[in-house]
Amino acid sequence: MTAPCFEKIGRIPFKGPESDDPLAFRHYEPDRMVLGKRMEDHLRVAVCWWHSFCWPGVDMFGSGTFDRPWQAADTMENAKLKLHAAFEFFEKLGVPFFCFHDADVAPLGETIAEGDANLARIEELIRDGIDRTGVKLLWGTANLFSHRRYMAGGATNPDPEVFAFAAAQVARVLEMTHRLGGENYVLWGGREGYDTLLNTDMKRELDQLGRFMSLVVEHKHRIGFKGTILIEPKPMEPTKHQYDHDAATVHAFLRKYGLENEIKLNLEVNHATLAGHSFEHEVVYAIANDLMGSFDINRGDPQNGWDTDQFPNDDREAALALYHVLSAGGLTTGGFNFDAKVRRQSIDPEDLFIAHIGGMDTLARGLLMAERMILEGKLASHVADRYAGWNEGLGTDILDGRVGLGDLAKLARDQNLKPEPRSGRQEYLENLVNRY
Known part of the structure; x- marks a missing residue:
């Protein structure tokens, strides 16, 4: 029987976030x-x-x-x-x-x-x-x-x-x-x-x-x-x-x-x-x-x-x-x-x-x-809302191949399109992640 190589160390336990024991888990809890x-x-x-x-x-x-x-x-x-x-x-x-x-x-x-x-x-x-x-x-x-x-x-x-x-x-x-x-x-x-x-x-x-x-x-x-x-x-x-x-x-x-x-x-x-x-x-x-x-x-x-x-x-x-x-x-x-x-x-x-x-x-x-x-669900809902236009109408027509480049050019002229940019809200999302 070979002697233990780490004989001074036992099975590593879970002791929770308040523990100061360096040889214990504070967050890793296998059965959680x-x-x-x-x-x-x-x-x-x-x-x-x-x-x-x-x-x-x-x-x-x-x-x-x-x-x-x-x-x-x-x-x-x-x-x-x-x-x-x-x-x-x-x-x-x-x-x-x-x-x-x-x-x-x-x-x-x-x-x-x-x-x-x-x-x-x-x-x-x-x-x-x-x-x-x-x-x-x-x-x-x-x-x-x-x-x-x-x-x-x-x-x-x-x-x-x-x-x-x-x-x-x-x-x-x-x-x-x-x-x-x-x-x-x-x-x-x-x-x-x-x-x-x-x-x-x-x-x-x-x-x-x-x-x-x-x-x-x-x-x-x-x-x-x-x-x-x-x-x-x-x-x-x-x-x-x-x-x-x-x-x-x-x-x-x-x-x-x-x-x-x-x-x-x-x-x-x-x-x-x-x-x-x-x-x-x-x-x-x-x-x-x-x-x-x-x-x-x-x-x-x-x-x-x-x-x-x-x-x-x-x-x-x-x-x-x-x-x-x-x-x-x-x-x-x-x-x-x-x-x-x-x-x-x-x-x-x-x-x-x-x-x-x-x-x-x-x-x-x-x-x-x-x-x-x-x-x-806040991150997912923000992304979904940002791309919502691609799920209906013009967005699906483009992706499904129902309109060509000439069709889009005509649409932009006929409807006098003036799309306005929307904020990407990057700082809000970064702060949101930090809250977790």
Whole structure:
């Protein structure tokens, strides 16, 4: 029997808004009913394997700062210890889901055969952990960016043998995700882009990427995986430009290659801000185009121009995103995965718990705010009133194609139209949101 890795920490309780206990929830209450559904079932919170258990606290100027025994070396023994720590953490935090890359859970070696053997051994232990704790797999993914073979991408690599190696990795993890009961599979290339156009054939690389995605979808159906295939947009970093720049770019890509009915989006907060958008914008775009899948929840630092992956603490940002998600019917196979890492100086085991507790409380506050927005209906009624003219008369004639450009020009002249602008009431609406 392996000794506990977090022996000084027990199951995290809910103690309410007045509590000063940093190791207790103040707002996240799994069984609390919100719009007819349990809070846990609305949020479907997940812990990511990579930042929480694999990241050693390095940065570009310094080595790792965390003293975690399973990070001493990339061996199978340490992979088993890391797995033990992960499931202990999931159970004590009380989350329903987790996510992983293949390289997070086992050493992949230099060949597909080595990776196959190690992942087969670790898959049995993951299955045991799922059966023992009830914590489920939200999604799996393959790491196609860390190894030097992927320095020019995986699917978009100029070497077709790298493409084949990447395909083998994805097929293996997709099958593993399927066997473990995962609800989604995420495609995030990381390096599917370019650093300079001087050595890049963009059309060829996009066609390669389109073919790769088609192969994944074909394999999903071949093995009977019923989950959702997701793409995670990101504009840059590590490459200068990545082909999955933002939600709209991915949408255009999917339509070009006939995949718009097969793949949805896994949106990340920090990726949205790096693309020059708000997270709310990316959520609304995904919903408007039937692409909403799942979310990686975190935040960036407004004074840094890269993906800092900090834990979320803005309940207003969470509330606006959740308002749109709930208004669209809520999550199906997706969830809110904490793709976030504690800061390099946060070296105590308690810090890892405290970070997730704060993030879960932020989501819970956002959910309760969104519930009030929906029940009061003031935001929705304002938008409906603003566009009411498109629901009858001239508006429906235009949208249904009953009038052409010449007809509209004649109407404007014959009726001597003099439309008057109406206030958008932006400040009122911003103040209204703040009241929640």
